[in-house]
Amino acid sequence: MTSHLTFRAATAADVDAIAALVHAAYRGESSRAGWTTEADLLDGQRTGPEEILEAIGATDSEVLLAERDGALLACCHVQRRGPRCYFGMFAVDPEHQGGGLGKGLMAQAEDLARNRWACSVMEMTVIEQRTDLIAFYERRGYTDTGRRSPFPYGDERFGIPRRDDLAFTLLEKGL
Template sequence: MHIEFTQADDSHVESLVQLVNSAYRGDSSKVGWTTEADILGGQRVDKQGITDLIHKDGSIVLIAEDDDTGNLLGCVHLEHQDEKCYLGMLTVDPKLQKKSIGKMLLAESEALAQFWDCNTIFMTVISVRKELIAWYEKHGFRLTGEKKPFPYGDERFGIPKVENLEFVVLAKKI
């Protein structure tokens, strides 16, 4: 498999919605280790949300495609915010997790953040996602101590199955 990294455009929206939802929600997500199916139901993203990210100033959705087949393997959303870069929606096809695609997407994200002259990459992760937080810490991210509320009542981000969800902020100097 030869992987090509490119910027998503409108032609990728439906594939991105399918990929992200399959990696985080429902039974399909349980094939991989990044599932949120036990804590959240419903969708992770929708067409309008992905379209908005693609068209937002200072924002890109970077995709990883199999250069031979054209299949979408993974993606990540990056947003330039002054001297910082927000990283979100890091996704790898559940059937392909543990094949270093996530690590490659992180490396590409860091390169883009440096191109943007950012000195820090930061993200939010649901606090109960201990395994995911540990994975990011293994890759140089650190908990900042900052927390953000979960958007209860906004089903665009999922339907909570547990109470007391919140986000923690992780950051990495680059």
């Protein structure tokens, strides 16, 4: 019998596990087991305990976890910003990518934004060089707004760039 996936809001007790999951999904050699790696673009941490704890404790903010048998497999952050919600810190364990887990968590996040906060749009920023990841989001109904913002060079909270041409693109989806 296959155990089912459960979703819940993160607490302060989850901070270290979330930081490890996000790092494993995006940075370093462990991230190469999945397809979401940024290891060729950035070194250093993806997010730290302080940022995660802040997201957990913020008003109109939830860090959503997906677990199976008590093991953390995926996470994301949803934050209300007026009539819009921001989707970020999305990570799926590299060993579990490609099986629909991320799609399920995104659906939960969109439901939360729509039903709890009555948001009409979900938005996110993605490094524009991550064309494979942008294509994944586009298959889920997100569109490229054409708006770009600079990568925060010099702020190691976002990582240590391996290139000098990084920028973010804003994607959005009507809810």
